[in-house]
Amino acid sequence: MLDIAEEVLRQAGRLGHIGTEIPYCIIKNPEKYKHLFISNKWAAGKEMIVVDPSGYIKVCNHSPVRLIKYNELSKLKDHPYGQNFRNNNYIPKMCEGGKHLNVCHGGCREAANVFYGNINDNDPCFEKE
Numbered sequence: 008m009l010d011i012a013e014e015v016l017r018q019a020g021r022l023g024h025i026g027t028e029i030p031y032c033i034i035k036n037p038e039k040y041k042h043l044f045i046s047n048k049w050a051a052g053k054e055m056i057v058v059d060p061s062g063y064i065k066v067c068n069h070s071p072v073r074l075i076k077y078n079e080l081s082k083l084k085d086h087p088y089g090q091n092f093r094n095n096n097y098i099p100k101m102c103e104g105g106k107h108l109n110v111c112h113g114g115c116r117e118a119a120n121v122f123y124g125n126i127n128d129n130d131p132c133f134e135k136e
Contacts (some may be wrong), residue, residue, distance in 0.1 A: 009034065009045060016042035027069065030114035030130050031107035056083070066092050069117035092116070097126040101133075 009025075016023045024044035031037065037045055057065045063073035064080075066089055074086045083089060091097055095112070102113035114130025122131035 009040065009043060013040050013043045027118065028111050028115045028130075030102070030132060031111040032105060033132060067117045069115065069121060071121060091126060099127055099129045101129055 012023065012025070022042055022044070029045060031045070034045055057068045057070070058077055059065055059073065062077045064075050064077060064083060065073055072088050074089050075082050084093075097113070097116045098108065099113045099119070102108050105113075114132065116126040118131050119128040120126045122134070123129075
């Protein structure tokens with residue numbers, strides 16, 4: 008998937024990025040991606056928020072958790088679920104001390120929540136079938 012995205016971006020002469028975090032440690036030869044930004048510090052709940060179609064604010068479009076209604080923004084900083092993200096209270100144990108943690112924060116926290124029921128769990132891309 009990453010190779011195809013890189014090739015499309017190269018041919019188009021464009022830069023792009025993946026719409027969700029991927030644990031950096033699972034990517035073989037990440038330096039080969041010159042057009043595709045493959046991971047970034049997680050901005051959900053910090054630098055961005057999502058408003059769902061019914062007007063609820065969520066930390067991420069992947070999140071099933073509704074924090075507050077859009078017209079209650081003054082309450083956002085006090086919501087305990089949102090505070091987990093603002094305070095980095097979500098690092099999976101397998102990632103603690105990892106050399107790429109400052110790049111990917113352990114992958115998609117909401118994917119872990121949806122898959123396992125906990126934002127502190129491993130990114131489901133580590134799941135083996």
